[in-house]
Amino acid sequence: MRVFDPHIHMTSRTTDDYRNMAAAGVRAVLEPAFWLGQPRTNPGSFADYFDSLIGWEPYRAAQFGIRHHSAISLNPKEANDPRCRAVLDLIPRYLDKDGVVAVGEIGYDSMTPVEDTVFAAQLALARSYGLPALVHTPHRDKAVGTKRTLDVVAESGIDPGWVLVDHLNEVTVRQVRDSGCWTGFSIYPETKMSPDRMVAILKEYGPERVLVNSAADWGHSDPLLTVVTGNAMLAAGFSEDDVDLVLWRNPVEFYGQSGKLDLSDVPKPEGTFAGSSIARGGS
Amino acid sequence: MTPDDLRAGLLGHPKWDWLVAAEAHVRADPDAVATLFARAERTLGRDPLPGRPQWTSGRAGRALLLVALARTPDRVDRITTVYTQGDTAERIAVLQALPMLPIGAAAAPLLHDALRTNDARLVAAALGPYAAHLDQPSWRQGVVKCVFMGIPLDAVDRLDERADAGLAAMLAALAEERTAAGRAVPDDALALLHRLTESAS
Secondary structure (H helix, E strand, O other), X not given: OOEEEOOOOHHHOOHHHHHHHHHHOXXXXXXXXXXXXXXXXXXXXXXXXXXXXXXXXXXXHHOOOOEEXXXXXXXXXXXXXXXXXXXXXXXXXXXXXXXXXXXXXXXXXXXXXXXXXXHHHHHHHHHHHOOOEEEEOOOOOHHHHHHHXXXXXXXXXXXXXXXXXXXXXXXXXXXXXXXXXXXXXXXXOOOOOOHHHHHHHHHHHOOOOEEEEOOOOOOOOOOOHHHHHHHHXXXXXXXXXXXXXXXXXXXXXXXXXXXXXXXXXXXXXXXXOOOOOOOXXXX | OXXXXXXXXXXXXXXXXXXXXXXXXXXXXXXXXXXXXXXXXXXXXOOEEOOEEEEEHHHHHHHXXXXXXXXXXXXXXXXXXXXXXXXXXXXXXXXXXXXXXXXXXXXXXXXXXXXXXXXXXXXXXHOOHHHHHOOHHHHHHHHHHHHHHOOOHHHOOOHHHHOOHHHHHHHHHHHHHHHHOOOOOOHHXXXXXXXXXXXXX
């Protein structure tokens, strides 16, 4: 089993996690920019954080043979602090970097007017830089937040095939599937989604346009739950090809739309799965 | 290595026209360098230049964009900005290009920045020919850091010419510490230490 974790905050994880992930089959990760637990108070803190997402973190991952890409954005929670608003001006220069293959994670936290503005502005950035967008759905008032998210995506004019709406559950999956956006599920030890519930959703909706991630961060989370979910799929009768589609080819196809996804140094798996690599270069 | 050497290595590259246009763009509008520099590697590729294994097409293209940028009066500030706003590959390209830019020792602070990192590629790139502008204590620390990080010492420009008794003492102390712990000392560090103690005796 080869795994591309399409949403994980490695900055918050230890080097032992990288070792364990590599041993379990994780070959690539996408780290979206987000909050760090402690709210930041100035744009310089974000610049250093973004620099680490395109500098130190890919280097650390590479020590374990894991390919690291990132998504850059101003997250909605900190967008509400006027001291951090100028971060929006920093973002374009990062979107041009080779390792940055998406804008994200953007979306709603408390659904404030400021969040509306910042969300729309960053969807516009995704369009102008030719990057897909990773969109977080809020923890509180999720169903309403998801509908509002899809409305903003539709208004922005971005192709829904370039949008991944994440942290979905049994209540929110249907409307996102119907919108044409990709559907993301964060498998957590307790809260958002469990491996068994994920398998049930896959049985109902099929594996197309589904991405499964650990969203592991500084909270109670587990970077190996992608692998656990793959095993749960196999135990429930899904084929190895289905597992490869969900855990590898779907994230490769989604983020590959950037033209910058570089998996050329990831060893080819045994077997005959097609479409495994995106060549360097592009735009 | 000179800009003309790099140009010769890139002649016939399928994206040659892109590079020529990008250089002209930077000469006309130096602010354009940020975007063009970021895009240069994925446009020109990462294949080594023929006969110049230290250089890839993308890195050579980036160096030529810096040569174009260096025509500005505030060239040091601009080159520094390209470095500080760059990802790791961009920073390495800047470090590697420094010896061919008309800036004297003014960009030495970038070497100190690179030597503070824990990225072996940046540390190695900081000890190329431009390290002639590093003070001797910083240079010695850089060499010993290479040994610590397992970076082959052939990354260090003019190693034997510059190695001195101070470096020999640091390497001997490191070797003693490693040996006491039952750990190996890299062969190239031992060989250097041997050469230094031979020449001193």
